Amino acid sequence: MAKEPTPLKNIYISLICLFGVLVGGTLGYMIVEDWSFTESLYMTIITVSSVGFKEVRNLDLKGEWFTIILILFGMGTIVYGITNLTAFVVEGDLRKILRKSRMEKNIDKLKDHFILVGLGRVGKNIAYEILRMGYPLVAVDSNEENLAEFDSSSQNFFTLLGDATSEKTLEKSGIMRAKGFVSALPTDSENLFVVLTARQLNPNLRIIARVNEEENSEKMIRAGADKAVCPAHIGGLRMASELIRPAVVDFIDKMIREKDGKLRVEEAMITSSSPILGKTLMEAQIPKKSGCVVVALRRACGKFEFNPKADTILNNGDAVIVIGEIEKITELKKLVS
Missing domain, CATH: 3.40.50.720 (NAD(P)-binding Rossmann-like Domain)
Structure with a gap:
């Protein structure tokens, strides 16, 4: 089934119709009354707009009938255009265009x-x-x-x-x-x-x-x-875990699935400008300063160290993996950066 024209598209159609009326009226007067282009265009505009100015010249019978037809087409086009413009504003298309423009500026x-x-x-x-x-x-x-x-x-x-x-x-x-x-x-x-x-x-x-x-x-x-x-693969593992280790799954749900849950597993990257670069975990005092619990460390080479020791040195490119509340994790990232 073909889509119905949108209000914006209808406005374009209205403008095309209006242009067609102006062209048709101008050519009509040039042919019927043998007027110049300027006189014909002027007569067409004052006729379609119904401003009531005096004709350029007196019309003969053929000119009068042509003017009647032009008025009918012109008024019909104007009414059609006003209807489409009203629909464009009332149905929210104008609001959508302005919102889209603001959104693109914000994304930039x-x-x-x-x-x-x-x-x-x-x-x-x-x-x-x-x-x-x-x-x-x-x-x-x-x-x-x-x-x-x-x-x-x-x-x-x-x-x-x-x-x-x-x-x-x-x-x-x-x-x-x-x-x-x-x-x-x-x-x-x-x-x-x-x-x-x-x-x-x-x-x-x-x-x-x-x-x-x-x-x-x-x-x-x-x-x-x-x-x-692969969501299907992860879903299968999840269902198996529900059977084998339900307590662990419930714990993970508290962190991830609940929309209001505040507990998360998160990572914090150690960069060259990090104030804890080169320090040990004991010296960094991550649990004390951020309230997060360090559960693992991923080295820059990709190797994982689970439950790292207190004398583990933090190097550039390492990722500290922690469990903590969202607010605490924010504090950790401030500490690391």
């Missing part, structure tokens, strides 16, 4: 934000978690309903309607300034194309992609994704 100001492509069932859960942690997020989706239905009052949430396989759309999302990128579209082929485009635009961006088939994970990584996540 973002830096070190996350980009989420696909705000479906999987994407919504990703968005809620990112926003709960206080990070700015740009959600890109070609389905306007998905963007409108997402319930978020966060000032860090920005939306962009468009096709994520298009370079222009990703550029509008601020991909060159982004910190991370997630492609959570319904099909593996769509995600593969988006990952290829995103990696081409920003070679240094961390990219996570959704895959529906586990065997496609390697292909997604070769296409440019840093990690490929």
